Amino acid sequence: MKQNFPADTTSLFPVREFVRSRALGIDLGPQEVNDIVLAVSDACALLLRHSLDTSIVLGWEAGNNEIVVTVEDQDEIRVWAEEGRISPEETSLISDLVDNVKVETLKETGHTVIRMSKRLGKRGSA
């Protein structure tokens, strides 16, 4: 499922509420819930710092074995200058919280997407 949020720092709390409610719905442990909430919130904060756009789209997919969350800006005109790119240092906290994190620019749209995945333990299920 996908959910739009205004590209504003005041959206960070609603983003966390959204992710927390989804994560609790698949019976993750408290630590795993905290980790995924922080990772997604931080990913949104990174986009807010780097993006000029007006909205962020949050995607949530929970399968049997893993959760995949994407946060995507809707910027179509901005060309990413080298200094404007999200650096690996900036995603290091997210990397510690999820199993995989990838920042990519979609060729067809120019949108920037931060894709995070976290494997589910024994408690989690879709």
Add this chain to the structure above:
Amino acid sequence: MDLLRIFQTEPRGFRLVGELDLSCLDLMKPVEETASGGGDVHLDLTRLTFVDGAGLDRLAALARILVTSSSRLVALRPQRSIERLLKRMAAVQKLDNLVISRLSKMVDDSFEAPDLPRDLSRVMVSDYTPEGACRLVAELAAAGIPGAESASITVRNAGHPICAAASDHLGDTVGALEVQPNEGPSVEVLRTGRRQVSSSLVTQKRWPEFSNRALYAGVASVMSQPLPAHGSTFGALTVFSTRESAFNQSSFERAAGLAAGGGVVIANSNLYWQATELTDQPKEALESRAVIDQAKGILMAKERISPDEAFSLLLKTSQNGNVKVRDIALQIVAEAQGLRTKGIVA
């Protein structure tokens, strides 16, 4: 309501309540200004429930400010998830002067609690729904009552106790535990109108079912204070601790002071929203609003003030005198009518 609130607890100590993220970094400025003066800075993180990467960076910057004066940043009692993040940050950024302490400043005699009456006096009831006002009072209680780690507000609804709001998840959980068995400290407060304290839920079994459930949730001692407004007890302010014997005389005094002011804020908020929303009981609400509007008009003419200032004056008088806004308004209208009858005013 602000996502983060910062209370200065001592000259070089602050308590952070809520969530620290990119949206509220500017609120950290007073802490940074204090840090630049040199000397250790204590941050009580007991009630900080979330911090993001930007917030961690800000805390790291604070530690680096303190390095210049060979001072430390002491993080007091952070929640486990936040402690883990702080340790990671200290390791990655090589912050040797960041110290994490499990010691409670709250039980120290030297602890200077937030100025609760001052915090309450700043409250505009129109900014808070009744539930929001309850949550605000619960948060102030958790932040400012010595020994308290969490708090909840219980009120009567159609004759039954309900947990109206809590400072955090623990308060929410434990506050709700009393409702089903209809026993526990706040139920007792609603019944008796008197403060209830259990210094140990392990050994004292006054409320057996509540005690067992609360212990399971990690609570070891509890204190519940009547919430008074307009001469009667309408609710209970209950604080919890994971330690036994957490509350002392100082806690009782702070709780009584906060409950007295907080009770009026909650009651006034309730009245305000009843009067403005006009959804339930429209006739009574309309009458309340009409008399309040009349009183506002009288004050505006008499004091030469704006409508907002007139309403603020009504609220302030209400809070100072522990009297409902509607009753104050009725009094003002009645006085004006009496003067008019006597021909003193036109």
